[in-house]
Amino acid sequence: MSFEDTYYSFLFLWAFVALIVFIVLFYKDAPYGRHLKPEASFTLPSRAGWIIMESPAVFGILIFLYMFYQTIGITETFLCCIWLLHYIHRTFIWPLRAKLRGKQMGVGVMSMALLFNVVNITLQCIWIFILGEYTDQWLIxxxxxxxxxxxxxxxxxxxxxxxxxxxxxxxxxxxxxxxxxxxxxxxxxxxxxxxxxxxxxxxxxxxxxxxxxxxxxxxxxxxxxxxxxxxxxxxxxxxxxxxxxxxxxxxx
Structure with a gap:
């Protein structure tokens, strides 16, 4: 099986996992915010947890940019800028502005979100930098x-x-x-x-x-x-x- 075939197979499996998560969350509340149980054993400050779990989306794409900057064009670079526009705000600006003092986040929730972001940014970057074929005209x-x-x-x-x-x-x-x-x-x-x-x-x-x-x-x-x-x-x-x-x- 080629790398591209493996990539598409994993994407299909990843989408199937999303369907399972969708069904589970209709029957079980995600333990965060107002739904976090007071007796939750393993927690950390919400602000720190948020920054940690979202950071792969920022640093992951910067790593790929560093690795492939000599081979990409303006379209790939612009896509990265759009991505970072969202995730710099989401990872750093929002948690620093939000009223999170004294609030806790479950370590399990943070770990699952961290894993998701690692997988997701890898999939996005493989397409943008390796498998996708973009021309400068795509931007118009x-x-x-x-x-x-x-x-x-x-x-x-x-x-x-x-x-x-x-x-x-x-x-x-x-x-x-x-x-x-x-x-x-x-x-x-x-x-x-x-x-x-x-x-x-x-x-x-x-x-x-x-x-x-x-x-x-x-x-x-x-x-x-x-x-x-x-x-x-x-x-x-x-x-x-x-x-x-x-x-x-x-x-x-």
């Missing part, structure tokens, strides 16, 4: 333009929603409060909705099977979690709007 192709618009729109929704949550926690004191405005008018987790949109855009602008599988993984992970958050909020936060959908406006 209709699919790329549509993809980057969708990606940036999703990133805007994600960051704006996170900002609303951060400001709510700063002004509202301890505990959970009802977020209002922007996409919170429609769903309980617009930050998750924005991230799903982002990676759908990435799958288009990179025209990558690895990018599409990442979109599948993002959806499989965030849709059940959004459902759990929505149900928890309606049960535990007074006056929480009962008609808010979980993640997709007007649909789910």
């Amino acid at each position: 192709s209709p699919i790329f333009i549509v993809g980057i618009i969708i990606f940036l729109l999703g990133m805007l929704i994600n960051i704006k929603s996170d900002d609303i949550l951060m400001n709510l926690r700063k002004s509202g004191g301890n505990g959970y409060h009802v977020p209002k405005g922007f996409f919170f008018k429609y769903v309980s987790n617009p930050n998750y909705f924005g991230e799903i949109i982002e990676w759908f855009g990435w799958s288009l602008l990179s025209m990558s099977p690895a990018g599409f599988v990442f979109f599948i993984w993002t959806s499989a992970n965030l849709i059940p979690r959004a459902r759990s958050n929505n149900e928890w909020s309606k049960s535990n936060i007074p006056d929480y709007p009962k008609n808010r959908k979980s993640i997709i406006p007007f649909i789910y």
Whole structure:
């Protein structure tokens, strides 16, 4: 079996694992944030855990850039810049801004996310630097333009929603409060909705099977979690709007 055949076979298996995760998360809440049990044995500070688990997405692509910089063109370089635009914010800026003091993260959750990011960045980079065939003209192709618009729109929704949550926690004191405005008018987790949109855009602008599988993984992970958050909020936060959908406006 050739390297390319092995790569596609692993991608198929990786997508199947995402389906299993999707099903499991509908029956068992991921132990993080509000769903972390007080009796959890192995934890670490949330800020440190977040930076550790997301860091492979930044440093992995930088390593591949260093290894292949003499053989890649402007398109591959630009794809890396788009990736880093998201992950520098996600890995360093968000956890440093978020109100995480005193909060804990399960070591198991961090370890699984760390493993996922190592596998994911490897798959993305193998396509971008080795198997994918990009020309300079790809950057002006209709699919790329549509993809980057969708990606940036999703990133805007994600960051704006996170900002609303951060400001709510700063002004509202301890505990959970009802977020209002922007996409919170429609769903309980617009930050998750924005991230799903982002990676759908990435799958288009990179025209990558690895990018599409990442979109599948993002959806499989965030849709059940959004459902759990929505149900928890309606049960535990007074006056929480009962008609808010979980993640997709007007649909789910």
